[in-house]
Amino acid sequence: MKKKFLGTVCCLALCTIIGSSNVFAAPAGAFGEHYEAAQNYLMQNQYSSSIVEFRKALRINFLDNSARIGLINAYLARATYYANQDKNYEKAANDFRSAIFYLKIYPNKEQAVQNSAGMITSAAENLNQCLKVISFDTTAGSRYKEAEELRAAGNFSAAAYEFSRAAQSEKLAADSNAQIADLLKLLGNEPRSADYYKIALDLKPNDGVLRMKYARTLDKLGRYDEAVVQYNEALANSKGDQEVLYALERIYLKKLAQTPSDAELNANIGAIKQAQGDFETALSYYGKAEQLNPSNVTTRLNVGTLFQQRKEYQKAIQSYDSVLTLYPNNTQALLYKAQVYKEMGDGKTAMGLYKKVLAIDPSNAAAKDEIAMVMKDTMSPSEYIAYLSQNGSSDELYDYAYKLHKENKIDEAISAYKSSISKNSSKVDAYVNLAICYASKDDYNNAVSVLNTAKEKFPANNLVLKTLQDVQKDSTSTKLASASSSYEAKDYKMAVQQYLAINPATEDSMLGAAASYQAMGDYNSAIEYYKRAEKLNPNNTETPYYIGYLYSEQKNWALAEAYLKKALQLNPQSDAKELLSYVVQNGSLTVLNEGIDLYEKNNYQTALLKFNEVLKKEANNAYAYYYRGLIYDEQKQPKLAINDYLNVLKYSNEFPIANYMLAVDYDTLSNYKEAFKYYQKFISSYSTDDEYLKYAKSRLEELRPYAS
Template identity: 20%
Template structure:
């Protein structure tokens, strides 16, 4: 599924934007509304003169700030601090400028000074938390938010920022707790219900996530992101019609949103509604003729339709707009493989690897193409490259193992590789068949039958699996079982002359066995 994420303040650049917001309140300072204006008496003492000088430097700092002369502004603020160290507003302003010029350590020092001077100040803690988040010092950022919440238990900004921090840390359990607390006093916030729904989905609490997203939509019917997220969750639940309804509802509010058409194209594709899927992708390309993902998606729809020529034409159309991405080359490789033009497929996959030399899937499909043209060693090299770049590429482990089994070579290695594939995907009928076939080649017929029967139970009457299982029963001398299995296979593969010949010979063996 496509993941929905919160907009979380992580970078120093975003921190700077927030700093400017903070500065906005400072810029309004004048003798009438500032600290200095309130305390300056008509007759000035030495202490009062210090305040006056501090104010003068602070004012000059503001002027230099407005001119964009930050270095000089910083000098003025430092002078102001020298005359009036306990004025938190000057420290905040100085820290803000340090952030903008990139001196985060100095900024941290100034905000810490504010905390010492005024233990109840929350602005300094908020800015410190933003800096720590940008530096990925999540423990320190968490502490600052917790301090803000202890000072102002209902501070909405602090609580939502703390939740976002937990999301950055992938601590979804704590993030959910914060939003659950927020919703106790903000039940009518569609945004909070949406965020909690997304967090629940990350925790695999799908039903709870659906409930929160529905509530977000109830509160804000035109909440496009909520409709999209709900559609994705319905897809996860296998409720494709409900998913389509969500995406179509989102279109009512945002008919030019190409992401919605992408969702519809994908769900129709997965639901084998080929024409509807093609229609959605073509709509996207009318809105944006250079949408790479739409071309890729449309090409795969045609490949699913077993129409490689149309897929190739779509890719050429994309390339005519100057699009040159490895995803297009990978798709054209699939198309040529489907046409059994393996030399062109090999060229396409090699072109992918020129752009993406560590692309494990490209190495894997290049290996399959080499295997089809009987370049066994080249194929195995590519499968090993695939595993090197993606140690969880189960297909590659299985392919090498099965190739060895077919050749009757390196059977111990083959068994280890296929068992590794099954560790990664324990319910794969294809991998169970491969393991059964290795046992068969090793002469361990009882073990072979166990795994081949498991494979058949998962996959059904796949001709390869049924053929292997029949061979195993034949090897064990149970000719009647072999005949029965092969005859069942003929029902959906009646044109296999080789299989018919095997059945004929097996019946002759059975006659001999029975003494007839």
């Protein structure tokens, strides 16, 4: 495979460029030493040393074209060496970047750039080839990041080039141009720095820091009129920034030294001193300005505002009246005078002056605002809301509502929010805040209603949806707390009403209603609502326990057992365990008694089912075995009966009669030996002298031969 080489970049022909009319001869001294050293290093192919010396020379005289050209040649030569000899394409790329920077960005004159068009194209092609080799990401974001890294590494010229490429992105244009301006400033080229600050500021006019950088640069360049414009703009947005005031004062004083009879300069310095709080000096400059130009309205207005700041209201009024005597319709003087009366507490006079301003200039926003302020200060909230509803905007009503809301004047805030919505129903915040006001009064029905209206108008608005969710949650919590208070006060009927009024129903509301019914002894209703609670949360281990307990109180042992088992299934450590034992026992006793009753009525088949049911739950129930044995005897099934009678004796010593029944059944089966044994056990354990005992003794004697 053939090796690829970058085409050797031709060095700029020095004579070609210095033919321009604005080339400066290299002077002697430090500049000359660095320039000469740089040329010698370049001729000896010591490119890095040459670059260092050319840069030093440019720092001394940034306008020197020959030093700039020499630096470009050194960068191009070193870039070619890095690419073709060292194969270090990253370093080569940085040098090509720097060369293009000094060819295209650094020069003050467009002619210099035009003369270098061929070299710019050639350097750009070689740079692109290097970037392709190193797989450089040429997106705007990547270039901006690379520029930041180059700047951090101190490679300012290469960084500035990459910022210039990033500036092609609309999103990054302002910041990129500001970065280029900073770098040009660092490299000593203040004029070009100012150019790039202006470009950046045009793109980002509200950036106060950027504006101050531009103003300082213009100031340093002696472009005072332009600097003043920028400082004044910065001052308007910074509310008395002392650095700005000092800079303006310095410029104006410098100008005043040249033209001391300039009334406007004296007035401007007076305004600066006033802003600095130096009122006496300010009055002195205002006095000079007025002497030089007695008809200047601005000076008199400024004097009035100064006295107003010092709360010397009568003097302020005199200053404003001096203007109004000459110009009765001067709205600024009328406004300032109205403000003085307002500050003095004379709202009526202030209002008259504000209205006069509006009669002269119906669109005067300041007068409208001031009238609103006077109205606000002199009217009750309800009166002011009515005034704004007739004369104000939806935004003014909203702002006033918000103020009342913050002051916890909830009823008035509700009225203002509603009036704001009636004027403009598209402001989502008004609905949300109105709902919050209602909720703070525990008026959740209105709060939810307002938010549901907002939800219809703004179905995808997350603020509305979240507030609705929060209000519903708070509403439920408040209602639950109220119902709980009624329950604690033993007003169970009221508690039930309050719990059941909660919509949508929650597990807690259903549990509360159930507990209230339980406290009133209405177990059926209690069970119903416990079941509704269980449906809402099937994993609550307590709910089936409560249901099981109530069924046990109703002696509904089967259902009690079912719910208690459910509780234990959810939580094996539940208190249901102890109650279940009691329920099972009582349930079995009930079934047992039902079986005995059926047995006594000769309903053997149904009775048998009952005894089987008992033994399925209690395998040690001697009574069930005994009665089932009796049924088997009636059914002529002695073998089955024998098994049950044996279990009777196994689980209880309270049934001596079981020995008799065994003896009779064994006797029936001709098992005389076993019959003899059980007759004998019966006689020894049975003390009642009845027919059973008499028969047993008689039969025992008859079976004695079978005893052994």
